[in-house]
Amino acid sequence: MVIVLLGPPGAGKGTQCKRIVEKYKLVHLSSGDILRGHRANGTELGKKAAEFMDAGKLVPDQLIIEMMAGAIESAGGNCVLDGFPRTVVQAAELDKELSRKGQKIDAVVNLVIDDGVIENRLTGRRSCPACGAVYHIDTLKSKVEGVCDKCGGKLVQRTDDKPEVVKQRLATYHQQTAAVVGYYADNGRKILDIDAEKSVDEVTSLVIDKLDSLAAV
Numbered sequence: 001m002v003i004v005l006l007g008p009p010g011a012g013k014g015t016q017c018k019r020i021v022e023k024y025k026l027v028h029l030s031s032g033d034i035l036r037g038h039r040a041n042g043t044e045l046g047k048k049a050a051e052f053m054d055a056g057k058l059v060p061d062q063l064i065i066e067m068m069a070g071a072i073e074s075a076g077g078n079c080v081l082d083g084f085p086r087t088v089v090q091a092a093e094l095d096k097e098l099s100r101k102g103q104k105i106d107a108v109v110n111l112v113i114d115d116g117v118i119e120n121r122l123t124g125r126r127s128c129p130a131c132g133a134v135y136h137i138d139t140l141k142s143k144v145e146g147v148c149d150k151c152g153g154k155l156v157q158r159t160d161d162k163p164e165v166v167k168q169r170l171a172t173y174h175q176q177t178a179a180v181v182g183y184y185a186d187n188g189r190k191i192l193d194i195d196a197e198k199s200v201d202e203v204t205s206l207v208i209d210k211l212d213s214l215a216a217v
């Protein structure tokens with residue numbers, strides 16, 4: 001089972017994926033989290049990716065495709081993809097990779113949100129590098145300021161959540177990633193559009209209702 005979750009930066013992909021994988025017993029594969037793991041471990045891939053990520057630009061397709069093909073393989077092909085594919089080239093390569101394994105994408109969920117809502121979500125986000133939990137300084141506070149509720153780790157602001165980088169990430173989304181929705185529509189996939197401006201719980205309910213009604217999972 002492969003579910004693709006699309007949406008601009010800050011749409012809530014990571015937040016929703018954590019809930020979807022729990023319900024359907026799938027593995028959450030976030031390309032951004034995997035890249036940040038490489039950076040933290042100082043790998044060659046992490047070093048190559050750093051300059052693109054800090055500038056709000058996309059890491060080159062070939063690096064990402066290899067990295068994600070390996071991750072999907074390790075997940076046994078049962079996963080929710082968060083942040084991948086992010087270009088039409090990546091989407092086409094993913095289709096080829098899955099078809100080689102006799103698999104296909106079972107559902108494409110698209111989180112729809114206005115750019116104006118995103119800036120506040122991203123500049124107020126705080127994350128736990130130790131366990132991956134995500135908070136917001138206004139809408140999803142940790143019990144103790146700056147400390148992760150789940151593991152006690154120190155919460156940080158991502159380096160790419162500064163206002164000037166957020167603007168570039170949004171521009172990159174519109175220039176290179178929005179077209180992935182069109183790619184799937186052109187290839188006959190049903191796109192499950194979700195209003196991602198609603199509350200976290202409401203968005204989760206909408207996603208689950210649509211997935212259940214598709215009988216995809």
Ligand code: AP5
Pocket residue numbers: 007008009010011012013014015016030031032033035052053054056057058059060061064082083084085086087090121122124125126134135136137139140160169196197198199200201203
């Ligand atoms: P990545 O880590 O994938 O970042 P992103 O796609 O920009 O997405 P985010 O993690 O910022 O947002 P999200 O949608 O997951 O929102 P979240 O749930 O955290 O990628 C980072 C970089 O890596 C890229 O810029 C690129 O350089 C590189 N990269 C990654 N994948 C790549 C690829 N395939 N190809 C090339 N390069 C790649 O929520 C955000 C905040 O909002 C949180 O504080 C949350 O609490 C809050 N929130 C969430 N939902 C709601 C809600 N419904 N109401 C109110 N607040 C909410």
